[in-house]
Amino acid sequence: MYAALLSNRYLTSRLIPFIAIAAVALCVALVVTVVSVMTGFLNMLKDSGRQIVGDVIVSSGIGGMPYADEFVADLRGLTTVQGASALIDTIGLLRMPYPRGDQKEITHVQVWAVDAASLATVTDYANDLYWKPPANAAAAAALAADDPRRHLDASILEDGKSLVESRTGTPGIALGMHVSVGNARQRDGSYLPRFGWFMPDCDVTLTVVPVSGQGKIAEPREQIFPVVNEVQTGVYEVDKNRVYIPLKEGQRLLRLDEAPLFDLNAEPDSQGRYPVIGVTPARVTKLLVRAKSGISANALRDQVELAYQAFSKRIESDPSRSARMPEFVNVLTWEQQLRDLITPVEKEREMMRVLFSLIYLVCAGLILSIFWAIVIEKTRDIGILRSVGASRAGVLWIFLRYGFIIGTVGSALGVLMAWGVIRNINAIHEAIGSDAPRAIWIGTFVAAGFCALALVRTIWRGRLLAILLWLLGTSVLTLIATALALHHGTLIWDPSVYYFTIVPDQVDWTTAWSTALGGVLFSVIGAAIPAAKAADIDPVEALRYG
C-alpha cells in the first residue's frame, strides 16, 4: 500500500524517472534496430541464395554430364524434390551495343545456358525478370511518368521466360540487371535507361570458348543475341555478372551438343570423313535441384548423391550407351556453393554480435547506474521508512516496483521506436540519401534565430540556467540547420557495395522480446541492488545521507 503510493509518487513527482525511461527506451531501440537489420540482411542473403541456385547443386567438370534429361527425370521422381533443371555454367565475353561508334565496350560475364522453363521451377528466374508491364492500373499509376515499364507489351515477359524473341523467333539473351551500364538505378529502386540505352531494344554479341573434355581449348565462337529481358535477383554480385541464354544455344556454342560419333580407327572416306558409329549425347555442367518445402538442403543433398550413384550405375551397365557418366561430380548445398558470398556476411554478423554485446553491456551499465543514482539519492527516505517500522522487504518492494514500471514502460517504448524505425528504414534511408528540403533547413535556421532572441532576453535578465539552455538550443539548432543546408544526399546502402538493393525492414521479434526483457531485468536489478543495500543498514546510517 505505502509501497505503491511511494513508488507512484517517485515516478510522477520527479523528472529523473522520465530520463530513465528515455534511456531504457533508447538502449532497447538501438539494440533491436541494429540486430533486426543485420539478421534481416543475413536472412535475405540466405533466401536469395536459395532463390538463385535452388537447394542442391550438382556440378561436373568442364567435360560435362551426359543424359542430363534422364537424370533430371529421375530426380523429379524423388518425393523430396520440387524441381530440377540442367544448365551449362561457363564464362564469356559480351560485346555491348554501346558506345556509339566502332569501338564497342566488351565486358566479361558468367554465362548460364539454361532451360528457362525448368529453371523457373528451381529458382525465382521467372519472377526476377525485371521488364514487364504493370500488373494493373494501380501498379501503373504508381510508376514514375518516364518509367519505360509503362509502355511495355506483355510479350517482353514471355520472351524473357522462354529466352526466345517471339517477333523473329530468334534465341535471345537475358542480362543481369547490372551487366549493362544502360540501367540507371533510381532512388525508389526502379531503373531508367541511361543515355537512351534500353537493353531489350538492343542486340549483343556473346563469345564463348569451347573446351574439350581433355581441357583443350578450341576456336572461340560468337553469336549475336537479341536482349529479351533483364534479370534482377537482388544480389548485386549475380546481377552484375550473369547472362542467360537457351541451353541448346549454349551446348552448340560450346560443342557440348549432340554430335555424331566417328570411328577414328577406321579408314576415312574419300573426303577424309570417318565412318559414323553412333551419337555422343548432349552435355550439361550443372544440375540445380529444389527441395519441397520442409525438406532441408542437407537431407536433399544426400539423396541426390545416392540418386546420382544409382543413375551412374544404370548407364554403366547399359551397353547401348555411347557415353559414360563422369566418375566424380560435386554435390553441394546452396550454402556450400555460395560460401564465398555468405562467409563475409556471416563474419560481419559475428563481428556485429561482438560489438553489440558490448553495446548491450554499456546499455545495461547505463541503466544500472541511472537507477543507482536515483536510489542512492533516496537513501534518506529509506532511513525514514525504516525508522517508522517499514520492513526491509517493504522498502525493497518500493524500488522493485519502481524499476519494474520504468523498465516496462521504457522497453515498450523502445520496441515501439525500433518497430517504427525498422518498418520505415527504407524511407528513412531515402530521406538521408536525399538533399534536405529547403523549407526544413530554412525553418531550422528561423527556429535557431528565435532561440537567439530568447537568449538575448535571458542574458538581459541574468538567469544562468536559462542562458545556458537557450545558448545550447541556439547552437544545436544552428548546427543542425547548417548541416542540413550543406548535406548532399548519399545513399549509405549503396547497392554496388552491399549485395541487396533494399534494407531489410522486418523486426526480429526474438531479439525484440529478449532485449525488452533485458531492459526490464536490468532496471529492476539496478533499482534493487542499491535499495537492498540501503534497507540493510541501520536507519540512523541511512538518515545521515540527508
Added chain:
Amino acid sequence: MAKQPTPILSARGVRKTYVFGAIPVEVLRGADLDVSQGEWVAVLGSSGSGKSTLLHLMGGLDKPDRDGGTIRFQGTEVATTHGARLDLYRNREIGFVFQFYHLLPELNVLENAMLPAMVGHWFAQFSGRAVAARASASALLESFGLGHRLHHRPAQLSGGERQRVAIARALANSPRVLLADEPTGNLDVKTGEGILDLLSERHARGLTVVMVTHDPAVAARADRIVKLTDGRVEDEPPTASKPLKDNE
C-alpha cells in the same frame, strides 16, 4: 513522597563506539537511564556528547556495541531484537521525532502523518483501516493547527509546521513512548514553545516522553532532567528555573 512508577524503558550500561578512520571514539561508556511510565525525561548534554546516539539506541534505530549493555522496553530486550519484531517495535511502541524533521518530500502532510499507520498494516489489508487512519491523522493534524495544510508538501511548510507534522507522524500509531531529539533545536524560541506545549499536552494525557536537548530552558519543561557527560548519564539537580518546591 513521589510515586514509584515502573520503568517502561530502561538502558543499562550502554556502550557505543564509532570507529572514525582508525581511531575508535567511545561515545557512550556505560550509560544508564530508566524512564518510568508517564514520565517526561529531558537529556541534557553539550554538542557531541552522544545524546542523539543514546536516543537512537533506545528507539531501536541503531545498535549498541557488542556486549554493550542492555536496552529493555517493558522488560523485553530491544538491542538484540531484529527483523519483524524490531520493525514492530519501531512502528507501534515508539514514536521518534528528529531534529531535522525527516519528512518524505514526495508525500503531502496528511500522507506523511499516516505513514506509520500505512507501514504497520502492510500485511493486514490497510484499505480496511485507511478511513480510520486518515480520520485520526487529520484530526491530530487539525489539533496541531495544520488543518488547512493537509495537502501541502513538506517543502511548502515552515520549520515549526514541519516539526508538528513530524510529531503527528510519531503519534500516528499511539505509541507508548515518544523519543524526541532536539524537537525545538531548529526553531525560534516562540515556535519552540508551541512545540513544547504540544508535547506537554500529550504528556498530560499519559504519554511517556524522552527529550534530548542542549538547552536548559527547554529541559526545564520536563519532569526530570539527566545530564550526559563523558558517555555516562548523571542526575541533574533541579535548576533555578524549576524551583525545588515544584519537584517535591
